[in-house]
Amino acid sequence: MPQTLIIQAIRDETDRIRVFDLTAPEGAALPNWAAGAHLTFELGEVGTRCYSLIRWPGVDDPACYTIAVQREDDGDGGSRKMHALAVGDRITAQGPKNDFELRDHPGPALLLAGGIGLTPMISMATALHGANRPFRLVYAARSADVMGFANPLQSAFGTGVTLRYDDTAPLDLDALMGTLTPDTHLYICGPKGMIDAARTAATAGGQSEDQIHIELFTNSASVDGDTAFEVEISSTGAVYTVPPGKTIIDVLEAEGIDLIYDCQRGDCGICQTDVISGTPDHRDVVLSDAEKASGTLMQICVSRAKSDRLVLDL
Numbered sequence: 638m639p640q641t642l643i644i645q646a647i648r649d650e651t652d653r654i655r656v657f658d659l660t661a662p663e664g665a666a667l668p669n670w671a672a673g674a675h676l677t678f679e680l681g682e683v684g685t686r687c688y689s690l691i692r693w694p695g696v697d698d699p700a701c702y703t704i705a706v707q708r709e710d711d712g713d714g715g716s717r718k719m720h721a722l723a724v725g726d727r728i729t730a731q732g733p734k735n736d737f738e739l740r741d742h743p744g745p746a747l748l749l750a751g752g753i754g755l756t757p758m759i760s761m762a763t764a765l766h767g768a769n770r771p772f773r774l775v776y777a778a779r780s781a782d783v784m785g786f787a788n789p790l791q792s793a794f795g796t797g798v799t800l801r802y803d804d805t806a807p808l809d810l811d812a813l814m815g816t817l818t819p820d821t822h823l824y825i826c827g828p829k830g831m832i833d834a835a836r837t838a839a840t841a842g843g844q845s846e847d848q849i850h851i852e853l854f855t856n857s858a859s860v861d862g863d864t865a866f867e868v869e870i871s872s873t874g875a876v877y878t879v880p881p882g883k884t885i886i887d888v889l890e891a892e893g894i895d896l897i898y899d900c901q902r903g904d905c906g907i908c909q910t911d912v913i914s915g916t917p918d919h920r921d922v923v924l925s926d927a928e929k930a931s932g933t934l935m936q937i938c939v940s941r942a943k944s945d946r947l948v949l950d951l
């Protein structure tokens with residue numbers, strides 16, 4: 638159910654990361670949420686964008702949501718539109734919704750964040766800290782000057798936080814995964830390259846897939862060099878062309894086909910579809926390497942085709 642929110646306060650964390658406090662009209666209480674939840678903002682012609690809710694230790698105002706948005710100057714306009722908002726502006730959002738919940742496990746948690754993928758991890762660290770559950774937070778960014786929230790993280794969680802910088806002190810994923818105990822659950826949020834590398838290092842180190850929990854922060858649907866391909870719907874035999882810059886969901890929905898999906902980033906698994914023939918070009922972080930190699934499943938919100946045509950079980 639969409640709700641109207643009012644921008645109550647704005648502050649700049651870095652040159653590109655802006656923090657927004659949002660309230661309901663008249664300051665009414667807002668729906669509850671748990672660590673890992675996000676809001677989906679409706680941004681007119683640029684579509685919808687999801688931003689994770691942030692909660693710090695000792696800060697729990699039921700009448701206020703806090704999010705952080707990193708401006709992507711080369712992006713498709715969503716973050717720039719968010720950065721153009723001013724205090725007092727109204728915006729429509731759906732949620733909170735949670736596809737990245739903290740699991741109930743006795744062992745420790747390793748929270749691994751890349752860039753602005755930190756935001757859900759702040760709330761997770763707060764929840765774990767409040768429940769006296771063991772955790773570490775490892776946070777990597779390109780350099781110290783573009784890293785947001787380093788000081789408040791260290792103030793809130795002390796030695797539980799490790800900071801890594803690609804330019805001076807890069808993250809060694811193999812070494813990090815080598816420190817995990819078998820009962821550790823790994824939560825990863827960041828760009829796809831980091832997620833894929835971390836997952837590979839974790840499974841190579843013996844971590845089981847069901848202890849690895851992932852949220853992709855950026856949309857990986859479009860890549861330079863994408864070409865058109867055809868999608869055939871097995872139930873009707875109808876064939877549609879998916880051009881570069883459009884997803885399978887974009888094309889099929891425009892043709893009036895009802896589809897079930899949610900994140901549209903390739904990390905929730907809701908749009909998963911059986912592939913009857915053809916070769917998918919997987920761009921999600923849901924499927925395991927073995928599932929991807931099987932070629933029988935795909936996430937149609939982001940993945941494309943390596944073959945000229947895919948026949949989908951729709």
Ligand code: FES
Pocket residue numbers: 898899900901902903904905906907908909921923936937938939
């Ligand atoms: S809608 Fe979430 S993976 Fe496709």
